[in-house]
Amino acid sequence: MGLNRDQIAKRIARELKDGMYVNLGIGVPTLVANNVPDDIEIVLQSENGMLGIGPFPTEEEVDADLINAGKQTVTLRQGGSYFDSALSFGMIRAGKVDLTVLGAMEVSDQGDIANWKVPGKMVKGMGGAMDLVASAKNIIVAMMHTDKEGNSKLLKQCSLPITGLKCVKRVVTDLGFFEITENGFLLKEYAPGVTIEDIKAKTEGRLEIAADVKEMEF
Amino acid sequence: MGFNKVVQNAEEAIKDIQDGAVIMLGGFGLCGIPENCINALVKQGTKDLTCISNNAGVDDFGIGLMLKTKQVKKMVSSYVGENAEFERQLLSGELEVELIPQGTLATRCLAAAYGMPAIFTPAGVGTEVAEGKEVRNFNGKDYLMEMAFEADFSIVKAWKGDSAGNIIFNKTARNFNEVMAKAGKITIVEVEELVPLGELDPNAIHVPGIYVHRIFQGTDYEKRIEQRTVSQ
Numbered sequence: 537m538g539l540n541r542d543q544i545a546k547r548i549a550r551e552l553k554d555g556m557y558v559n560l561g562i563g564v565p566t567l568v569a570n571n572v573p574d575d576i577e578i579v580l581q582s583e584n585g586m587l588g589i590g591p592f593p594t595e596e597e598v599d600a601d602l603i604n605a606g607k608q609t610v611t612l613r614q615g616g617s618y619f620d621s622a623l624s625f626g627m628i629r630a631g632k633v634d635l636t637v638l639g640a641m642e643v644s645d646q647g648d649i650a651n652w653k654v655p656g657k658m659v660k661g662m663g664g665a666m667d668l669v670a671s672a673k674n675i676i677v678a679m680m681h682t683d684k685e686g687n688s689k690l691l692k693q694c695s696l697p698i699t700g701l702k703c704v705k706r707v708v709t710d711l712g713f714f715e716i717t718e719n720g721f722l723l724k725e726y727a728p729g730v731t732i733e734d735i736k737a738k739t740e741g742r743l744e745i746a747a748d749v750k751e752m753e754f
Numbered sequence: 755m756g757f758n759k760v761v762q763n764a765e766e767a768i769k770d771i772q773d774g775a776v777i778m779l780g781g782f783g784l785c786g787i788p789e790n791c792i793n794a795l796v797k798q799g800t801k802d803l804t805c806i807s808n809n810a811g812v813d814d815f816g817i818g819l820m821l822k823t824k825q826v827k828k829m830v831s832s833y834v835g836e837n838a839e840f841e842r843q844l845l846s847g848e849l850e851v852e853l854i855p856q857g858t859l860a861t862r863c864l865a866a867a868y869g870m871p872a873i874f875t876p877a878g879v880g881t882e883v884a885e886g887k888e889v890r891n892f893n894g895k896d897y898l899m900e901m902a903f904e905a906d907f908s909i910v911k912a913w914k915g916d917s918a919g920n921i922i923f924n925k926t927a928r929n930f931n932e933v934m935a936k937a938g939k940i941t942i943v944e945v946e947e948l949v950p951l952g953e954l955d956p957n958a959i960h961v962p963g964i965y966v967h968r969i970f971q972g973t974d975y976e977k978r979i980e981q982r983t984v985s986q
Contacts, residue, residue, distance in 0.1 A: 600977035620932035625857030661833035667857030670876035
């Protein structure tokens with residue numbers, strides 16, 4: 537029941553528009569790159585200093601000096617460019633990146649996001665996430681709807697240390713596609729095999745059901 | 755004499771780094787890290803270092819080596835990631851760690867490089883990062899005031915360089931190396947290829963030699979890859 541990681545990525549890819557500069561976070565967001573519709577062209581920005589991330593290299597092409605922000609070896613597309621970390625975050629801060637997709641541990645119904653630390657247990661660090669969420673006009677979060685114990689990760693208030701306030705616009709979970717409005721999470725599409733009642737039961741934050749809610753198509 | 759900044763090797767380049775120094779180290783993950791200088795610092799045994807670096811290497815490579823030998827008093831980084839020893843020392847309190855947003859890290863270097871005392875960034879507003887910092891509102895949006903870094907030494911790795919200290923980076927190994935090379939009081943550069951003066955295209959130089967104090971031909975680069983991903 538619910539979407540797998542690849543389906544979450546596939547649904548997010550439908551939000552891409554031709555000509556967008558896009559920053560994809562580590563994990564499920566990275567999979568969005570495999571699902572770009574054929575009729576549009578986007579450019580992927582990597583915060584370690586490149587525009588125009590291409591596919592993984594062949595064995596012969598592997599270059600230790602050419603990696604993405606997830607430290608994976610990649611290639612550069614034609615028309616791409618390299619730059620340093622300061623300029624990379626300069627373009628992010630200046631709002632040049634059109635869309636940011638990132639993972640989260642928790643999202644609140646006001647669009648707050650937490651994804652860098654579980655006090656006392658785990659510290660990954662915020663990396664570029666705090667910069668991205670503070671400046672991006674357009675943020676989509678890819679995440680699981682509940683934790684392993686079944687507790688909602690779509691909350692009234694984030695319980696974990698915050699990464700950014702009131703910044704998330706859309707959320708795609710294994711259960712559905714949501715917009716964040718003044719009234720909280722707005723369910724626009726539910727995953728195949730999932731009921732609206734399931735989603736209500738698993739969403740702790742304020743939840744509205746869109747008048748035109750429908751099943752997600754694949 | 756003049757503008758010859760070439761030193762023999764890493765040992766010579768770092769020999770006056772004292773216990774307690776504040777040093778910047780370039781690289782992103784393991785990409786573009788100054789391998790020779792890190793190994794020389796481990797050999798020299800310099801202690802109580804404050805290291806400003808986006809990451810802290812991995813357990814057995816890069817800055818991870820200096821964590822293992824307990825040479826680092828404090829790390830200023832944006833990402834712990836998959837470094838188990840770093841995370842262990844952080845959670846146990848053995849190591850002082852200041853985690854800051856990656857763009858803030860880069861821009862605090864930039865401020866030092868450009869002679870500006872501070873910058874304003876929206877990154878971290880409303881989070882733990884904002885604690886104790888001045889918040890200023892510009893055009894309806896809140897920004898944190900972040901201070902320029904003051905580092906005793908910047909240690910970076912470049913692709914090519916000449917005796918005047920002009921340097922060029924390769925692909926994404928440019929990352930923090932470029933901005934940190936411009937940000938230190940004393941900048942030490944190790945290069946894969948030290949070329950004769952006049953060979954670098956002046957149009958292509960990423961950091962002009964005025965920022966660089968010591969440069970040397972590096973050796974035995976391992977250039978380890980963290981995530982070797984290939985297509986079929």
